[in-house]
Amino acid sequence: MENLSNLDYASYLKGWIRTVPNWPSEGVMFRDITPLLQNPKTFRMLIDIFVHRYMGERIDVVAGLDARGFIIGSVLAYELNVGFVPIRKKGKLPFTTVAEEYELEYGNATVEMHTDAVKPGDRVVLIDDLIATGGTMMAGYKLLQRLGAEVVETAGIIELPELGGGELMRDLNIPLFTVCSFDGH
Template identity: 85%
Template sequence: MENLSNLDYSSYLKDWIRAVPDWPHEGVMFRDITPLLQNPKTFRMLIDIFVHRYMGEKIDVIAGLDARGFIIGSVLAYELNVGFVPIRKKGKLPYTTVEEEYELEYGNATVEMHTDAVKQGDRVILIDDLVATGGTMMAGYKLLKRLGADVVEASAIIELPELKGGELIRGSGLSLFTVCSFEGL
């Protein structure tokens, strides 16, 4: 049995994240969280980190970014007994939407959410699996702000500091919490 009493949670969880070279493009080191999610102990530990961070805070909604933000965000919303809002890639939502375009390393993309997803003054945690350039997170943040939400914090499992997305997010005045980071591309 493992002794978890003096465990460095960040390093422990980081060991469960798989590196996949040259995916989806040559030169990209993809950080795959599926092994972390497949193991019930690490999945629970990850969710518990987020739950303990936000337990006792006044939060109305968790907004998860497409698609891995849905996994963490929906479980976190359930555990905190708050609502969950998906922020999807363009063309995936059936009702009236608001959208935000952003830049990727290799092109542009657009995310959208329903116009009635949040109410004026709702306190929201914005969550995704990874912060690279920060484009997706910032697009989600802009959508939530446009609808009148108060984004309390952005959260992710992983930050890739060399791509400077964390700097972009923090520089906008939005607090960012990540569980672990990976240096180097």
């Protein structure tokens, strides 16, 4: 049996994230969370980090970003005994939506949310797997704000500091929590 006492949980979980060089394109070091999710022990530890962080707060809703934010966000919502709402890529939601466009390295992307997904004053945790430029997370944040919700914190598993999103968000006073970060290689 593994000895998990005195463990730095964040470093341990980081060790279960696989780096795939040159994917999806040359020069990109892709941080793959599938090993972390696949192992029942690390999946539970990961979820528990978020549950412990928010279980004492008054949270009304967990909002997850398409698509990996759905995996952790829905389990977190279930454990906190609150509802889950998806923030989806353009064109996927059937009801009335609000939309937010943001810039990618090449071109633009849009995320959408149902207009009745949150109520004014709802206290929300917004979650995704990774923060790179921060564009996706900030677009989700803006949608929630436009609907009158209060984003208690934005949360992710990984921050990539080289891409500047975390720093930008902190400069804008957007609360952000991540389990670990990866510098360069």
